[in-house]
Amino acid sequence: MKEAKLESLERLLETLLAAGVRVVGPRRDGGRVVYAELDSPADYTADYIAPANSPKEFLFPKSETILEAAYDAAGVKLEDKLDDDYPATVILGVRPCDARGLASLDEVFAGEYADEFYLRRRAATTIVAVSCLRCDADCFCTSTGGGPDDPAGSDLLLTPLKGGYFVEAVTEKGSALLDGHAGLFDDAPQRALRDRAVAGVKSELRADLAETAEAARRFLQNPAAYDDERWERLAYRCLSCGACTFVCPTCHCYDIVDEGKAGASRRKKNWDACQFDHFTLHASGHNPRSRQPLRWRNRFACKFKIYPERWEVPGCVGCGRCIRVCPVGQDITEALAALATAAGKPTG
Ligand code: SF4
Ligand code: SF4
Incomplete structure (x- = not known):
């Protein structure tokens, strides 16, 4: 070097x-x-x-x-x-x-x-x-x-x-x-x-969360995590505004839309957010993530399970932006601690 x-x-x-x-x-x-x-x-x-x-x-x-x-x-x-x-x-x-x-x-x-x-x-x-x-x-x-x-x-x-x-x-x-x-x-x-x-x-710098994040990942690997009642409590304040995903350096979801009229149109790629209620809305009207707790579950699974398992890289780099930007004070580190407790890690 x-x-x-x-x-x-x-x-x-x-x-x-x-x-x-x-x-x-x-x-x-x-x-x-x-x-x-x-x-x-x-x-x-x-x-x-x-x-x-x-x-x-x-x-x-x-x-x-x-x-x-x-x-x-x-x-x-x-x-x-x-x-x-x-x-x-x-x-x-x-x-x-x-x-x-x-x-x-x-x-x-x-x-x-x-x-x-x-x-x-x-x-x-x-x-x-x-x-x-x-x-x-x-x-x-x-x-x-x-x-x-x-x-x-x-x-x-x-x-x-x-x-x-x-x-x-x-x-x-x-x-x-x-x-x-x-x-x-x-x-x-x-x-x-x-x-x-x-x-x-x-x-x-906070160094106390590495074990917590690992315990949260173990919790997310357990199929029982899917229907765990904690998601209700963790997400109850969330407004679905999507700010946390837009400022996040690893969030990457986008939507493809066609705009214009017959004769002249364009296809656009626009940022989207898994925290929006229409993100997973199907044309039939069915929405598999119809409530905010389900959308929170998805965000955590994406960052702490899917990213490391599918791409072998972190889905959260600890920049803290989602905490700073959230209008209702949702804190990813507190949520991780709650999930870690569910996996049996005492966080007190
Ligand atoms: S910034 Fe806060 S209120 Fe907005 S979607 Fe994220 S967690 Fe919910
Ligand atoms: S702390 Fe993690 S989840 Fe939050 S914005 Fe930064 S990288 Fe994304």
Whole structure:
């Protein structure tokens, strides 16, 4: 693994923007910070724990047209909207939990039903993560197998030090970015400095949930979990607003809809959410997940059973966003604790 020192993130940003690279990074938006396109180095802010959104929308947009159809006297004309070239993009300042979330999405979208829209954008994108030196009470990455300096899903990992960053090239793409801008990088300082920088936040992060999440997974494997009465209590406050799924770096459900009129129409791929009541509504009117407890059961089974079993990656990376965003204070860690108790793990 190549290591180096970067003195100025601003200069890297400036160089990338001057070269016409599309750069996305943490940017202030009113009272919050979001991952957004950056127009100048001044748009970048380093003052954030986790941006309000996840970076998935730059690889898997909220809404995109995948096909256009036209019909006239000459017949039907279909136009596939998959591009040959997506713009070279660097997502800078990605938190390690979010980078790990992208690694999970990679498995989903490159799997049995490969999604070329995602895969081509992913191929054109370089992920430059920045290790966390701060966390808040909702962060629990170390309980899901990650950490504030976890390189999974990143191409380049920067760890802030006094007077610069300790740089690690995690992939060939990361090495290429390093080599392509060699003038901006110096020799790597001692690795011990980087380890010391993240030691403080490691000691502050919740580490008590790893066993709880594992016990919850065991509970979900038990067929009796399907009809367990706990789902009623766990989901009773939930409003089905779907916010938790939209901010989640690993949630990936979408719907395909046709819009327009005869003669000119488009087929769109739009984000959807398993927490919406119409998500599983059949044309017949039957809905196998007609009530919120059933939808909550699905969300937990997806994250803690289906993801690890089908794709062997985490379905939850412990970013804490779903807790921060929920308008009624639903907390995934409390729900996990309740499920773990059901599996026989005392959580007191
Ligand atoms: S954000 Fe909260 S209220 Fe909205 S769907 Fe998720 S758990 Fe329910
Ligand atoms: S389930 Fe919640 S804590 Fe886990 S990755 Fe998704 S938003 Fe983050």
